[in-house]
Amino acid sequence: xxxxxxxxxxxxxxxxxxxxxxxxxxxxxxxxxxxxxxxxxxxxxxxxxxxxxxxxxxxxxxxxxxxxxxxxxxxxxxxxxxxxxxxxxxxxxxxxxxxxxxxxxxxxxxxxxxxxxxxxxxxxxxxxxxxxxxxxxxxxxxxxxxxxxxxxxxxxxxxxxxxxxxxxxxxxxxxxxxxxxxxxxxxxxxxxxxxxxxxxxxxxxxxxxxxxxxxxxxxxxxxxxxxx
Amino acid sequence: xxxxxxxxxxxxxxxxxxxxxxxxxxxxxxxxxxxxxxxxxxxxxxxxxxxxxxxxxxxxxxxxxxxxxxxxxxxxxxxxxxxxxxxxxxxxxxxxxxxxxxxxxxxxxxxxxxxxxxxxxxxxxxxxxxxxxxxxxxxxxxxxxxxxxxxxxxxxxxxxxxxxxxxxxxxxxxxxxxxxxxxxxxxxxxxxxxxxxxxxxxxxxxxxxxxxxxxxxxxxxxxxxxxx
Numbered sequence: 001x002x003x004x005x006x007x008x009x010x011x012x013x014x015x016x017x018x019x020x021x022x023x024x025x026x027x028x029x030x031x032x033x034x035x036x037x038x039x040x041x042x043x044x045x046x047x048x049x050x051x052x053x054x055x056x057x058x059x060x061x062x063x064x065x066x067x068x069x070x071x072x073x074x075x076x077x078x079x080x081x082x083x084x085x086x087x088x089x090x091x092x093x094x095x096x097x098x099x100x101x102x103x104x105x106x107x108x109x110x111x112x113x114x115x116x117x118x119x120x121x122x123x124x125x126x127x128x129x130x131x132x133x134x135x136x137x138x139x140x141x142x143x144x145x146x147x148x149x150x151x152x153x154x155x156x157x158x159x160x161x162x163x164x165x166x167x168x169x170x171x172x173x174x175x176x177x178x179x180x181x182x183x184x185x186x187x188x189x190x191x192x193x194x195x196x197x198x199x200x201x202x203x204x205x206x207x208x209x210x211x212x213x214x215x216x217x218x219x220x221x222x223x224x225x226x227x228x
Numbered sequence: 229x230x231x232x233x234x235x236x237x238x239x240x241x242x243x244x245x246x247x248x249x250x251x252x253x254x255x256x257x258x259x260x261x262x263x264x265x266x267x268x269x270x271x272x273x274x275x276x277x278x279x280x281x282x283x284x285x286x287x288x289x290x291x292x293x294x295x296x297x298x299x300x301x302x303x304x305x306x307x308x309x310x311x312x313x314x315x316x317x318x319x320x321x322x323x324x325x326x327x328x329x330x331x332x333x334x335x336x337x338x339x340x341x342x343x344x345x346x347x348x349x350x351x352x353x354x355x356x357x358x359x360x361x362x363x364x365x366x367x368x369x370x371x372x373x374x375x376x377x378x379x380x381x382x383x384x385x386x387x388x389x390x391x392x393x394x395x396x397x398x399x400x401x402x403x404x405x406x407x408x409x410x411x412x413x414x415x416x417x418x419x420x421x422x423x424x425x426x427x428x429x430x431x432x433x434x435x436x437x438x439x440x441x442x443x444x445x446x447x448x449x450x451x452x453x454x455x456x
Contacts, residue, residue: 061299063296064295064296065296067292067295068291068292068293068296068339069339069342071289071343071346072339072342072343072346073342073346074346075345075346095383095384096382096383096384096385102341102342102345102346102385103338103339103341103342103345103382103387104342106334106338106341106378107335107338107339107342110331110334110335110338111296111297111300111331111335113330113331113334114297114300114301114330114331114332114335115299115300117303117330117331118299118300118301118302118303118330135383137381137382137383138381140381142381143378143381146374146377146378146381147378149374149377149378150334150371150374150375150377150378153365153366153368153370153371153374154324154331154365155323155324155363155365156323156324157324157330159331
């Protein structure tokens with residue numbers, strides 16, 4: 001195994017999995033992979049993160065933050081069983097829909113930065129991606145830039161946050177992934193997280209994913225609950 | 229109990245405890261108090277945080293992040309038993325001494341911000357304080373400003389980080405605390421954390437604390453291991 005030269009935050013969704021393969025195959029990086037277990041309803045994504053990390057022969061740190069984030073993230077439809085994951089139609093144009101997890105990305109990047117500092121690595125990659133139809137403030141170019149402004153103040157070990165796909169659509173990311181042989185069967189997006197019965201096809205991330213596959217002209221290999 | 233209208237991060241050291249009393253007694257705030265348990269050698273400080281939070285009749289959330297930060301913070305003399313807490317003389321002029329904990333403050337502020345968002349509070353107070361003789365990048369005006377630039381991007385619940393003591397010396401803080409009746413017996417600073425045998429008197433934070441008390445002309449009421 002090559003020495004680690006960056007950190008990659010990988011959820012197991014199609015963006016971060018594509019990023020991981022892109023780092024290894026296109027940029028010739030050897031990332032330490034960090035995955036967060038945070039009471040997400042779609043925690044089946046972690047199995048997908050494990051699959052790709054293992055298949056690429058990389059080290060994998062799964063950080064279990066369930067206990068500390070149970071209350072902190074309880075206002076999100078992604079974690080709270082009492083809040084239904086919304087249909088895509090209800091979040092169109094919402095700048096911060098119920099699927100937003102309070103400050104999740106800043107928490108995850110901060111923890112990853114501590115890992116990077118302690119392990120003498122100076123770059124963290126994450127799969128932030130532009131959202132055309134609804135939005136999260138913590139997946140934007142402005143967010144990445146502002147976080148880097150914080151990190152740059154570190155006097156000995158400034159960590160650089162890299163989000164190579166931040167201005168790409170999901171279709172762009174899928175095209176990259178197809179060109180480098182990503183196995184999308186082993187990725188999970190649906191916020192409802194029911195891998196046995198299939199992805200719902202109607203939540204915001206399913207809608208985006210299905211649109212990307214349709215746009216690129218490829219059939220999404222994951223199981224869906226209903227015909228889409 | 230009044231409704232909570234801000235969050236205060238309180239370690240149990242003299243700066244954050246003074247801040248807590250200042251918030252309640254001077255600014256008439258009702259903070260929810262958050263304390264972090266992160267494998268710090270001086271975890272006795274948590275008992276002091278509990279004392280003041282209880283005496284002020286405030287709600288207290290102690291976030292146990294030991295499991296997730298054990299490895300991440302392992303390069304710091306504050307947490308790693310194999311790294312000795314340095315003598316003040318060895319860190320003079322060091323912009324980031326061994327007592328620095330990798331990205332700790334950004335992690336803690338990020339978690340506190342998630343708490344604030346979920347509980348509909350829009351301000352977080354923390355006891356950052358200028359360091360004259362050695363330094364941490366994450367207790368500076370620049371850091372607070374940069375973190376606020378990140379938080380301001382939040383589209384529905386921007387959280388403001390407030391550090392009212394950021395430009396004060398420890399002497400200034402002590403004077404404020406004395407004027408509002410803070411019981412400094414129930415504060416703990418020494419990084420070595422041995423409350424039974426007493427504070428070491430020579431680590432960076434002991435040195436700063438002792439200097440402040442001497443400067444203000446008050447005897448520090450906590451036990452010290454040796455005459456200072």
